[in-house]
Amino acid sequence: MRARRLNRLAAAGTLLALVGGLVVAVPGPASAQQSVVLSVGHVDAADVQYADGQLALKVNDDTAKPAVSRNPRDVVFQVLPQAAVEVPDMPEYAFLGPAGSTVWLLPMTQDPNLLWPGWNTTRLPSGVFRGEKVSLSLVDVSGPGRVSVFMTDPIGLPLMKFRSDDGLPDTIDVPVGTHAHANWVFSALGSYTLTVRADATLTDGRQVSTGPVAYRFVVGDLPDPNPPVQLSIQGLQPTYAPAATVTLTAVQTPAGDLSRYRWFSKCPGTAEFTAVPGEASATYSFTATSGLNDCQYLVRLYRDGEVVAAESGPVTLTVDDAGAPVPSQTITVTIDGTQGALVVSVDPDDRTVRLPVVVLSSAGDRWQSSGDLRPVTVTDTRPGAPGWNVAGQLSDFASGAARVGGKYLGWAPIVLAQANGQGVVAGPVVAPGFASGNGLAASSLLGSAPVGAGRGTARLGAGLSLELPTETGAGQYTATLTLTAI
Template sequence: MGPITRRRRWASLLGATALAVTAGGALACPANASTNVDFATHCIPPAVAGIPPIDGTTTAAISVDNTAPKVGDNVTVTYTVVKPAASNPTALALPADIMTPTGKITLGGAQTGSITVAGPKKNDPVPGNGAFPSFSMTGTFKVTTAGSITLSPGDYNIHTSYILELDTPCTVTNPPAPVSETITAQDTTPVNNRAITLRTASGNPGASVTVDGTGFTAGATVTLAGRSGDTQTADTATVTADANGNISGPLVVNDKTTTGVVAYEGSVYSAALGAGPAAYTVIDNTPIPAGSQKLTTTVNAGTLSMSQDGDSVALSAVNFGTGGASTGALRTVHVKDFRGGPAGWSLTGKVTDFTGPGAKIDAKNLSWTPACATKTGSPSTCQAGSAGTVGTSGATLASTPNGTVTGGEFTADAGLSLDVPAFTPVGTYSAVLTLTLS
């Protein structure tokens, strides 16, 4: 078999898969995308495919879940490749669900940088010599600066899992690509950038610990104080922030119950004007009486985590022309709070639009009725969120409050109901409900 024959054979087996990265075509971009943009793209199929690089035009769009966020908000972005640089170059039909896309979005204007986005391993079958289906990738970024922020599509890659595991990267030929979406970030409560570090993490009663800090108001009087849990001790000192907002000074710690040190501006500690607590331990060096033995033990802090009983929910079917409530139940979510300390937690959820055969059902049509339970012996008590719309903005499923001592094990559930309009086109619709524990 000659080199040309081998090349054609590999192309027939692998070429279409390798070029899945250049897919695009049939599906429209999300409804809230502002602009479809075209940009020159250079795609490099795997060498094993025997196919030369492809230079063409990609059509893409970017959408966001919030076009007017506040500084500090997290924004969810969707990068949709609507039309790729090329279509399937061979007569080989490709099966469904072999493509996993990833990519980047470029930020500009008031905030610069890039956002990593990824999509699910899901695609429709592709006929030989046919157009590839479009694909979407999502990600999030935190707004850090007020003003107009632009979003442009960037490089993307498709990992294909058919016959071989292959990657095909596509790069923007003349970056950055045209702007597809613009958001306007609003000013909000100033971000607290105060931070402290301790030069030592422990000491005997009466020992001095040096506290260094940054981000304080220039010239401000800053109080250094010991903390026992969430209560301030009698151990305090003051320092003055320099012209750059830096502090450095000693704090004598006598209280044996001290668990940390804080620094703050004003008369009392607050999260808005303070920093810390930085962990600190007082070593109890009280002499042991004759004939006695001192026993100690340590309780290690754990983590805040969640798991769920499954990752898919099939809601009940409704009839065309009638519509109505499509109902089901959220897979049970298990929360373990083994951190110790005073912080509670919040479990929230938000959902995308339900997309189907050329149509969609708005995310605002999904509502839930939350419920939660607390395992016996847990210091905290779980509180269910309010019944109502989930939507793209999100809602609370369950939470626990802050307290002197928190923690425990909990379960959260919810009844789900999707209001399907009467004449929604026949077909299957799907959405992604994302749960966030913080």
């Protein structure tokens, strides 16, 4: 779609509704909690409200009938692709980019095919705020481009309100009883987070503030919430000698929660791929033999029983037995069961921790989430009670090609259960490494038993605390916690 020319819209004039000192009492909008995407119609993005001594920022969703009041965290504002316009060849609009370049505009005057966001203080009571006004501030913008919010005067020239590329925060005073709209311009497609704050001084001199509130905008098409999974096989070497170990690993892109695999093989002389019995994990290992030369392998990923979610392309095994026999030895070891063992384990059906969707911290400087480690069972049957330590170390979080350090996760270990006299104690608290430290990226003690104790079975757990930088890209991130016992 060819972008429209911005100058044709910029000259359309202003639309600024001011209720000069008159507050009309009308029923407030209904309250809603479900998450929504708003892409067309009128919405007061910054609906300033005051009740019980608290100042709040809400979203007045006028696209619903009747109107609904929403928490900003439950709303995604979509700037549709057809909002694309060309920057006019006018020096007054050079702050938007080079003339003729494309930006995405939600105009000040309503376009019935686009979102029409504004701000609103008509719900605020009169006689409460000093100067009969509140302040709106754009505190921060994260995203792929610049954000500008401005009105236009009667001859189409910009009256700047907020601009992300010349230093933030930007603050404007808004009189009580104001309902206003402006031009919202984004310089690039993608996802943005606009952090907004409302402040005011009461007539008795007390300061009130909403604190930082995150608003999410998506410019262009929404990302697919269930992107197709790509499956590939890694680990295959160019050639193998007979008796060498072949290890094939299935890799999902993007990484997801599906974990049921099935491996298939097809060797020369056979027409179809057939399932390899018993191979249902992400890794398939076997011994290379001359008879497996030129055999092909593929893997499938399943959801909901026999529904194939993804299938890899085939890979071909090459076994070269032309050279001398590979020197090898068979090593056999016998373990005396009477000597006991130290075993650490987790329930195979309860080994995934799903942390809640992150929320912005009260300071607005990080994403936060918390949860609980799944129970870890430690069984010590060794004679002599030598004691033990169980530690954990976290890999990086990964979402497709995006990676975030494991240091941002911390824990507070606890002992869930232990045998009488076992003497198990929880490891120390490890704080997330957001400000400093390595969090669980460094090996961290989960629990221990001293020398002379520890025999029996204990269960360990931990409260988990995640703190991520606000610039972390959207996605579902997965990391692996490796547990070791000594």
